[in-house]
Amino acid sequence: MQQRPLSRTGREVSAIGLGTWQLGPDWGGVSEDDALRVLGVSADAGVTLFDTADVYGDGRSEELIGAFLQQSGVGGITVATKMGRREDQVPENYTMENFRAWTERSRRLLTQDTLDLVQLHCPPSAVIDDDATWDALDQLVSEGVIAAYGVSVETMDQAMSALRRPNLTNLQIIFNPFRLKPLDEVLPAAAERGVAVFARVPLASGLLSGKYTAQTTFDKDDHRTYNRNGEAFDKGETFSGVPFAEGVAAADELKAALPEGVSLPAATLAWIASREGVTSVIPGARSAEQASANAAAADLLEGGFDLDAFDTLVRDVYDRRLRAEIHPQW
Numbered sequence: 403m404q405q406r407p408l409s410r411t412g413r414e415v416s417a418i419g420l421g422t423w424q425l426g427p428d429w430g431g432v433s434e435d436d437a438l439r440v441l442g443v444s445a446d447a448g449v450t451l452f453d454t455a456d457v458y459g460d461g462r463s464e465e466l467i468g469a470f471l472q473q474s475g476v477g478g479i480t481v482a483t484k485m486g487r488r489e490d491q492v493p494e495n496y497t498m499e500n501f502r503a504w505t506e507r508s509r510r511l512l513t514q515d516t517l518d519l520v521q522l523h524c525p526p527s528a529v530i531d532d533d534a535t536w537d538a539l540d541q542l543v544s545e546g547v548i549a550a551y552g553v554s555v556e557t558m559d560q561a562m563s564a565l566r567r568p569n570l571t572n573l574q575i576i577f578n579p580f581r582l583k584p585l586d587e588v589l590p591a592a593a594e595r596g597v598a599v600f601a602r603v604p605l606a607s608g609l610l611s612g613k614y615t616a617q618t619t620f621d622k623d624d625h626r627t628y629n630r631n632g633e634a635f636d637k638g639e640t641f642s643g644v645p646f647a648e649g650v651a652a653a654d655e656l657k658a659a660l661p662e663g664v665s666l667p668a669a670t671l672a673w674i675a676s677r678e679g680v681t682s683v684i685p686g687a688r689s690a691e692q693a694s695a696n697a698a699a700a701d702l703l704e705g706g707f708d709l710d711a712f713d714t715l716v717r718d719v720y721d722r723r724l725r726a727e728i729h730p731q732w
Contacts, residue, residue, distance in 0.1 A: 403448030403700045406681050408480065409571045409598045411550050413518075415480050417675045418700045419451030420444045420693065421602065421684035425466055426459030432688050434466065439690040441470040445479065447697035453574075453600060453684045455484035455523055456508050464511040472513055482572070482600070483508050484523035484554055493528045498538045505547050521552040521574055524636070530555070530563045540569060554602065556636055557732045561588045565595055572598040572681070576732070579656065579670060579716040580606045580642045580649060583729055589679030598681035601674045605667055605685055606642040609649040612657040612666035616647045638732055644724060652723045659715055664702070667695065669712055672702035676709050 404417040425437045432440075441452070454463045467481060485504040489495045508517055520539075522529065529535050530553065539551040552572035553564045561573055561584070573592055577584045578601070592599045605611055607626055620626040629640045637643050644652070657666040667685075674683045687693035702709070720728075 403450075403697065404675075404703060405448075405450060407598070408519075408681065409550070409596055411519075411571060413480055415451035415598075415682050416449045416700070417682060417703060418449060418671055418697050419453055419600065419682040419684040420449050420696075421686040422452060422454045422463045422467065423458050424686040424688045425454075425463040426457075436689060437466045438470055438473075440687050440693045441467065442474065443690040443693045444687070444697055445474070445476045447694060448700070449693075449697050450478050451480050451482060451600075451682050451684065453482045453484075453602075455487065456504060456511075457484075457487040457523065460488070461507070461511050464508055468511055468513040480518045481512055481514065482519040482521060482552070483512065483517060484521045484574075486523040486525050491524075491526055493526055493532070496522075496525060496529045496532075496535060498541070501538050501542060502547075505542060509547070516546050517548045519550045519552060519571060520548045521554050521572065524554050524556050527557075527560055527563070530560050536567050536569070543569070552598070552600075554600075556638060558583055558586070558588055562591065565591050565597060570595075570597050572600055574600040574602050574684075576603045576638060576642055577601040577674060577677075577680070578604045578606050578610060578642060579673070579720060580609070580644045580652065580724055581638075581728065581732075582717070582720050582725075583732065585677070589677060593679035599679055601680050601683045603639065603642055604671055604674050604683045606644060606649060606653075607640050609641050609644065609646075609653050610656075610666055610670045612653050614646075614650050614653070616650050618650075643728060643731060645727075648723060652719050655719055655723075656715060660712075661707070664707055665695070668699040668702055669707065671696060671699035672707065673709055673712050673716060675700070675703060 554574035
């Protein structure tokens with residue numbers, strides 16, 4: 403597993419990380435035993451980045467990660483959590499008082515005195531643009547509450563605003579074969595500034611698993627049912643904002659062009675991780691088998707798979723099927 407610098411922190415994180423939204427309830431139920439197996443298999447495969455949030459299962463994901471790290475004794479894991487979505491996402495809630503309360507809760511659940519990395523969780527643009535936001539985060543670093551900070555964003559404008567902040571460690575953004583807009587400006591700017599990029603929603607909520615058909619359905623408590631058109635939160639978080647049937651057709655086209663023995667998820671994760679400016683890809687997993695397969699995608703970075711040819715295919719499919727609808731958004 404490739405390990406890559408986490409900006410200026412002195413830490414390194416794996417090219418394929420682990421997103422742990424799935425360990426909360428929004429993807430259907432995942433038992434505690436299954437969740438701990440996901441974490442264990444990932445660590446065994448060389449994954450050194452666990453990405454979570456205080457809102458995933460209202461703390462369940464953080465608590466499971468904290469328990470795993472305590473019980474397993476595994477070292478070298480960077481836990482990147484996020485804060486800000488347990489309250490209404492209005493600018494007046496992004497105060498130092500709330501930052502202290504949110505980070506204190508995460509410190510307790512993760513059993514960390516100093517949080518490795520805290521990211522604002524898709525805050526309003528006004529919060530990203532406000533100097534006071536970053537002054538407060540700098541203060542928490544100086545106090546040893548957090549070691550570093552970053553931000554997860556929805557739009558390219560938000561990303562470019564955040565990248566102007568000198569102490570920003572990382573930027574988390576949706577980037578996958580169905581969302582190519584970060585290639586235009588954000589990834590080059592992040593690389594120039596030495597800011598790490600975590601590519602989130604890399605498999606487009608499972609569309610890029612290549613396993614779905616237009617008739618596939620999901621549990622009622624799965625966000626792929628209740629947020630398909632943005633009913634609960636930004637629609638870009640579910641299937642990357644791509645209409646489901648069109649996403650299935652695009653995924654089928656990508657899958658059909660792959661050489662024997664290379665799965666669409668593995669090709670997708672390796673392609674994302676190979677793009678200049680991307681530090682880590684953070685796919686989620688609901689089972690140990692999924693976690694193992696995701697981590698194994700890193701093998702494709704070492705050769706034996708033509709990433710340039712896949713890049714050409716990805717851009718062609720995007721341009722023909724998705725660009726007109728998706729590129730103007732976010």
